[in-house]
Amino acid sequence: MAHQIASEEIIRLAVELSPSGMMMTDADGTIVLVNAEVERLFGYTREELLGRSVDILVPMSMRAAHESDRASFMAHPEARRMGVGRDLYGMRKDGSKVPVEIGLNPIKTSDGLMILSAIADITERKLADERFRLVVEACPSGMIMTNADGTIVLVNAEAERLFGYARAELYGRSIDLLVPAVARADHANHRKKFLARPEARRMGIGRDLYGVRKNGTQIPIEIGLNPIHTSDGRMVLSAITDITERKRASEALAARSEELLRSNADLEQFAYVVSHDLQEPLRMVTYYTELLAEYLKDRLDEKSKKYIHYAVDGAKRMQQLVKGLLAYSRINSQGRSPMPIKSEIVVKSVLDSLKVAIEESCAEIICEPLPVVRADTVQLAQVFQNLIGNAIKFHGRHSPCIRIGAKQNDKKWTFLVEDNGIGIDRQYSERVFQMFQRLHERGRYEGNGIGLAIAKKIVERHGGRIWFDSEPQHGTTFYFTIPAADGENA
Amino acid sequence: MTDEIHILHILLVEDNEADVDLTLEMLTSAKFDIKFSVARDGVEAIDFLCGDGRWSEPGHPTLILLDLNLPRRDGRQVLSILKSDEQFRRIPVIVLSSSDSEKDITSCYHLGANCYLVKPGDLQAYRGLVRMLEDFWLGVVKLPRCEGHSIATSIGYGH
Numbered sequence: 001m002a003h004q005i006a007s008e009e010i011i012r013l014a015v016e017l018s019p020s021g022m023m024m025t026d027a028d029g030t031i032v033l034v035n036a037e038v039e040r041l042f043g044y045t046r047e048e049l050l051g052r053s054v055d056i057l058v059p060m061s062m063r064a065a066h067e068s069d070r071a072s073f074m075a076h077p078e079a080r081r082m083g084v085g086r087d088l089y090g091m092r093k094d095g096s097k098v099p100v101e102i103g104l105n106p107i108k109t110s111d112g113l114m115i116l117s118a119i120a121d122i123t124e125r126k127l128a129d130e131r132f133r134l135v136v137e138a139c140p141s142g143m144i145m146t147n148a149d150g151t152i153v154l155v156n157a158e159a160e161r162l163f164g165y166a167r168a169e170l171y172g173r174s175i176d177l178l179v180p181a182v183a184r185a186d187h188a189n190h191r192k193k194f195l196a197r198p199e200a201r202r203m204g205i206g207r208d209l210y211g212v213r214k215n216g217t218q219i220p221i222e223i224g225l226n227p228i229h230t231s232d233g234r235m236v237l238s239a240i241t242d243i244t245e246r247k248r249a250s251e252a253l254a255a256r257s258e259e260l261l262r263s264n265a266d267l268e269q270f271a272y273v274v275s276h277d278l279q280e281p282l283r284m285v286t287y288y289t290e291l292l293a294e295y296l297k298d299r300l301d302e303k304s305k306k307y308i309h310y311a312v313d314g315a316k317r318m319q320q321l322v323k324g325l326l327a328y329s330r331i332n333s334q335g336r337s338p339m340p341i342k343s344e345i346v347v348k349s350v351l352d353s354l355k356v357a358i359e360e361s362c363a364e365i366i367c368e369p370l371p372v373v374r375a376d377t378v379q380l381a382q383v384f385q386n387l388i389g390n391a392i393k394f395h396g397r398h399s400p401c402i403r404i405g406a407k408q409n410d411k412k413w414t415f416l417v418e419d420n421g422i423g424i425d426r427q428y429s430e431r432v433f434q435m436f437q438r439l440h441e442r443g444r445y446e447g448n449g450i451g452l453a454i455a456k457k458i459v460e461r462h463g464g465r466i467w468f469d470s471e472p473q474h475g476t477t478f479y480f481t482i483p484a485a486d487g488e489n490a
Numbered sequence: 491m492t493d494e495i496h497i498l499h500i501l502l503v504e505d506n507e508a509d510v511d512l513t514l515e516m517l518t519s520a521k522f523d524i525k526f527s528v529a530r531d532g533v534e535a536i537d538f539l540c541g542d543g544r545w546s547e548p549g550h551p552t553l554i555l556l557d558l559n560l561p562r563r564d565g566r567q568v569l570s571i572l573k574s575d576e577q578f579r580r581i582p583v584i585v586l587s588s589s590d591s592e593k594d595i596t597s598c599y600h601l602g603a604n605c606y607l608v609k610p611g612d613l614q615a616y617r618g619l620v621r622m623l624e625d626f627w628l629g630v631v632k633l634p635r636c637e638g639h640s641i642a643t644s645i646g647y648g649h
Contacts, residue, residue, distance in 0.1 A: 279588045280559075283609060284508045290613035291515070312612075319611045334592060 021100075021119035027074055027112060029054045029067070041100075041121055043093035059091045070115075077106030077113060090119065099126045141224075142240035148233060150175045150191055162221075162242055164214035180210050180218055195234065198227030203238070211240065220247045264332075271329035275322045282322065286315040321436060324450030328435065331457045336376045338462055340485035343415070344370035346377060347404055350384040357392050361400055368405035371413050373482045379458045380482070384417070386451035387478050391419035396473060412464065412481045423472035433466070455480070498628055499525045501551035503535040503568065504586075505560050509609075513555070513586075516620040522628050527551065532563025536571060539578055551581060552633055556603075558587040558594060566601060573602030580634050584627065 015022045015033070021041045024033035031054055034046045042049075042057055049056075058066045069082070082088060082102040089097040103118040133154070136143045142159035146152055152175055155167040163170075163178055170177070179187045190203070203209060203223035210218040224239040293300070293308045300308070347367055351358065358365065365388075373380070384404075391402045403418040424432060435453040452466075459466040464481035500517070504510050510528055517524060527549055529535040535556075537543030554572070558565035565585065572578040582604040587594060590608045598606050607623065610616050627633075 276589065280506065283588065283611060284506075286611060287512055287613050287616065288508065291512075294613075316612060323611075330591070 018118075021117075021121070023054070023117045023119060024107070025054045025115050025117070027114075029070055032111075032114065038119065041092075041098060041119060042090060048093075057090050059089050059097055062089070073104060073106075073115065074113065077115075079103070079105045082117075099123055136237075139239065142221075142242070143237065144170075144175070144178075144240065145228070145235050145237045146175045147235055148195055150188070152177075153232075153235065154237075159240060162213075162219070162240060163211060169214075178211050180212050183210070191236075194225060194227075194236065198234065198236070200224070200226045219244055268329045268332060271325055272333070275326035275329060278322045279319070279326075282315055282319050286312060286319065289315065321450075324454070325435075328450060328454055328457060331379070331454065331461060335379055335458075335461055338374045338376050338483070340372050340374055341377050341380070342370075343373050343375070343380060343406070343413075343482075346381050347384050350381050350388060353385065354388060354392065357389070361392050361395060363392050363395070363400040363402060366401070366403040368403070370404070370406050370415075371408065372485045373413050374485045375462055375482050376458075379461070383455045383458050383480065386455045387417040387480075390451060390478075391417055391421060391476075394419070394421040394476075396420065396422045396475075408484060412483050414479055414481050416477050416479050418475065418477040420475040423474055423476050424468065424470040425472055426470070429468070432468075497525055498522055498553070499527070499549070499551045501527045501529060501535065501538060501549065501554045503529045503532070503554065503560065503565070504557045505530050506557070509557070512616070513620065516617055517624065522624060524628075531561045532565065532568040535568050536563070539572075553627055554581055554583045556583055556585050558585060558589060558598070566597060569598060569601040569603055582627065582631075582633065584623065 016035045018035055019037060021038040022033070022035040023031060023038050025031050031049050031052055034049050038044075038049070039046055055063050055066070080103075082104050088100050088102060090100045091097055099122045101120045101122050105116040105118070107114045107116050136145075136154060137156045139156060140158060142162040143154070143156040144152055144159050145154035152170045152173055155165075155170045159170075160167055175191075176184050176187065201224075203225050209221050209223055211221045212218055220243050222241045222243050226237045226239070228235045228237050289308060289311050293305070293312070296304075344367070347370060351365060351367070357363075388402060388404070392400050398420060401420045404416070405418075406413045406415045408414075433452050433456040436449045456466050459480045459482070462482050464483070466478065466480040468476055468478045470476040502510060502513060504513070514526060517526075527538060529538050534543060535554075538545050538549045539551075541548035556565050556568060560568070563571075565587070569583060569585070572581065572583060579602070583602070584605040584607060585598045585603045586607050586609060587598075588609045595606050605627075607619060610619055
């Protein structure tokens with residue numbers, strides 16, 4: 001057990017071991033007591049301090065003020081902090097200054113009224129404050145710190161630039177100065193709510209926020225709010241970004257894509273109307289030319305029959321083109337929303353519908369296992385129909401051998417339709433997908449030259465891509481991608 | 491039964507004269523004794539049935555062949571009027587259109603069309619279609635009586 005120690009000794013030890021500097025002075029400012037921390041703080045030994053005026057610890061510039069402050073404290077002695085709102089410094093033996101915070105307590109002793117000062121070294125805090133200030137200052141966003149009342153206490157360079165004020169003009173002013181008049185009432189409410197539940201978040205999500213510049217103009221801004229606890233109470237640090245440029249760019253982008261959508265829709269509508277309305281007169285040309293040929297059957301010479309045949313043939317070909325155009329123009333307007341479907345079943349039905357062509361050409365079809373994908377069944381069938389149909393149609397000297405397969409990469413499936421046909425020269429890699437492009441003279445292969453254009457548009461409508469690899473005379477492989485169905489694997 | 495009842499009467503609602511001629515050409519070459527009336531637009535079609543406009547008394551067609559794209563009141567409107575009318579709803583309406591759009595087809599059946607046919611691209615096919623139409627609608631199908639629909643209506647409503 002420790003030795004019994006007198007209560008006076010306990011008090012002395014408590015003072016001596018206090019982490020704050022403790023110093024007692026008398027009414028004249030003469031130092032009568034210091035502890036170890038004061039020695040450390042000021043670089044004096046206690047022998048050097050005791051009996052000396054406290055003035056040796058006060059920087060020259062503050063001595064006069066200090067003396068009158070002391071006098072007023074003695075006149076109204078009560079425990080309080082020294083120099084509230086001012087930066088206090090102590091002076092060390094070596095003449096350097098140290099930032100301090102001082103608590104004052106009057107003590108009545110048998111030797112009269114004494115002042116017990118608790119002195120805290122706030123060098124670290126000052127450094128932290130300075131670092132904070134530097135970080136705020138260097139931040140590329142406008143930074144404004146306000147207290148609970150909405151009074152501006154800190155502003156950085158970017159905020160000055162943003163709002164057109166010098167910081168001196170903002171300190172001490174209400175944040176309302178920077179808020180558009182129409183939003184002020186709401187702003188006060190929002191501030192109250194934020195302070196009731198302070199957490200870092202964005203201000204006014206879903207609303208358009210504006211700030212008012214010194215010249216009265218408004219700028220669109222985005223604001224991040226951060227609650228900060230300081231020795232001066234709860235503060236709100238706002239990071240403010242000028243989004244004028246971003247807003248302008250996104251508005252321009254939105255306008256342009258809307259325009260694009262509209263012009264696409266217009267084009268589709270145009271193609272639809274043209275192709276639909278062309279069908280009627282074309283049918284008339286076809287019908288009546290044929291009817292005429294029937295009526296005059298016995299009276300026409302070979303040449304006339306040939307010419308009538310040209311006319312009918314031309315009209316029928318145009319019907320095919322118009323039909324193709326109509327189908328093309330309907331891809332977006334009549335497409336259904338993609339949903340998970342079994343592509344294997346789609347391919348089976350396509351092969352069924354191509355049964356005659358497959359049998360006639362003695363084609364060999366190899367269909368590998370195919371996945372579930374997210375697509376419009378009818379349109380996916382159309383793509384396979386066109387690709388497999390082409391593979392059968394454009395066969396070489398051998399009978400066609402066609403392989404259909406798929407492999408997964410990431411969240412999409414790449415389908416392939418491979419044939420051993422006549423192939424496509426690389427120089428046509430873009431042209432084959434264009435409307436009404438044919439790579440062969442008419443009559444050699446049937447078709448209206450729109451099958452691949454339709455396939456491309458359908459694949460792109462599904463967010464995919466279509467392309468091919470080919471070696472002329474040896475075959476072609478068409479590839480296209482379709483998104484995988486959610487949560488579906490191979 | 492009198493012969494009167496056995497006369498087949500087709501109302502052709504079609505604005506294109508060439509189409510009218512063509513349809514008549516195909517139908518008259520066939521084996522049925524058919525009486526034709528032609529309405530050139532939707533308004534005329536309803537006038538014909540009601541005996542208004544250039545008709546002095548209501549026509550009682552056995553069958554209506556209806557084009558969709560018509561001036562004034564179009565085919566869909568005609569269909570909608572016919573199929574919501576107590577008197578006219580039982581007359582079979584065959585839509586004969588150049589449109590093969592899903593939207594047109596679905597909306598016509600929705601409005602109560604009895605049959606939707608797409609006009610084919612060449613003469614042979616058109617001829618074949620008209621023949622089939624004739625065989626089925628005039629030969630196979632049992633059609634309601636042209637007149638006396640008040641009886642049919644009262645039977646239909648169980649009075």
